[in-house]
Amino acid sequence: MTDDHTEEPLAFPTGREGQPGRRALLLSGSLGMGHDVMAQACAHSLALRGFSTRTLDSLRMMGGRAGSAGEGVFRGMLAVPGLYDALHFSQMRPGGGLARAIEATSSRFLVPKLRVELRDQPVELLLSIFATGAAAASRIKHEHPRMVTTVFCTDVCVHRLWVHENTDLYLVTSTTAARFVRRFHPEARIAVVPTPVRQPFYDPPTQEAARAALEIPADARCVLLMSGSWGLGPLVEGAQALAEAGIWVLVVAGRNVSLAARLRERANTHPRIIPFGFTDRIPELMAASDLVVTSSGDTCSEARVIGRDLLLLDVVPGHGRDNLQLELDRGRADVTSAGAMSLRRSALAALDRIKPPSVRVVGTPEAWEQAFGAALSQVELANGW
Incomplete structure (x- = not known):
């Protein structure tokens, strides 16, 4: 569960227009606004590097009852003390059978929609900021061998649904998260970056x-x-x-x-x-x-x-x-x-x-941009900033 403060457009500064031929698709998810905040941070930074971007909601792409059920199921689990803890620690983190079933079910709905999106508007970079998006991207990667697949997860203990063999690059915000990625993908290419802030x-x-x-x-x-x-x-x-x-x-x-x-x-x-x-x-x-x-x-x-x-x-x-x-x-x-x-x-x-409270401002936007650019350079996508 992540944070949400505003119904207005998120206040990252606007980058320059993307250049033809450099396109990115970002897959977010509508459980709170935290995923969307991270998606817009990445979209802004990609725009600085010459990409045109579009962002889609992984849950809404699933359509109908499948798409609308996600938030309802999550809210329902939170309402029962201990239920989501049980699911997370016994299934999601270790990648148990129920977690694999959730992944397979969501991908069955999402992959066909993603296939159409990429057929109509091919991209150079597919960036998932939501676990179901990451699973679908991995399943479709072989159809687009020149497309770079990237996952950005801000959780410290990256659970199994985030990690997939066909992911070219993971962005995480702690060294602990990097080690959790390697639990499931030991050969993974990983970049540790600061959490972007508006x-x-x-x-x-x-x-x-x-x-x-x-x-x-x-x-x-x-x-x-x-x-x-x-x-x-x-x-x-x-x-x-x-x-x-x-x-x-x-x-x-x-x-x-x-x-x-x-x-x-x-x-x-x-x-x-x-x-x-x-x-x-x-x-x-x-x-x-x-x-x-x-x-x-x-x-x-x-x-x-x-x-x-x-x-x-x-x-x-x-x-x-x-x-x-x-x-x-x-x-x-x-x-x-x-x-x-x-x-x-x-x-x-x-x-x-x-008391008195600190007035010190910690960090700068440049720290995120430099780390994000260094991460993209690992997959040769860092031009333009």
Whole structure:
């Protein structure tokens, strides 16, 4: 499960137009917006290198009930405690029989659609940012021997559905992820790259300016509370508990309409709660805060760019638990249990440790571009930047 903040077009800068003959197809997936964020980062970077790109949703390409069932099945598993953990750790990570069946079933729907796409618009590069896309790309690779197949996975423990023998290059964001790829593909060509972050996070407002815009006192303690596009975890109860402790709470519901409504209701009786649904103001909200409370995902990299410490909610099972451990190892992060009182206690302790907040911006967009270009050079596709 990855993060989602905005219904607006994602704010990567626009590259130059692609040159004729250099085309790339990106396969994303509509479980949250995290895959789409990574797809747009790659599309922008490919445009800088002279590619024209198009991005397709692997789940929607499957069509009908097969395409729409993916999110429903995932939500259903999350609703049953322990179910997705069981699937992930017993089947997905080791590549058990059920994982292979999921892969075969999705490919049966996706491969024919992908075959038509590539017949009508051949490409030089096929980049999968979704596991079912990676499986389908591997199955069709032999029909396009000159096409480079690449997979980009930001999970730390890359599970079996991401890894396929006909993949020419893997992009991962940690050395641990590289080793998990080699569990299934020992000869794999792999590049470790930074997690790409959208441009507005490199140019946030000052904390003083952000608080003035949000009408938050300059000397108050303030937390940004969010948990991906689905708003997983105790956001309503947690926001109330923090507000009752005297903390200003910027809380983001993402796509969760019912959660947004409940947060607005709670804000009516707790003026320190400032609720948001979809918003493109996340850089401003992070800048205003002293601490970012969130689940593991792209938000962690964004917060680090702005220079905010993290308190991580242990609410995303399966790969989310793997990714949480990686974020803790990266530093400037603590973890809390999902209960509202545990969240409040951990947040208060974290605020005591980190004041005043850092204003340091960590990393630059150039670090991603250089790493991405070096990765493409491994498959002779790095021209133009």
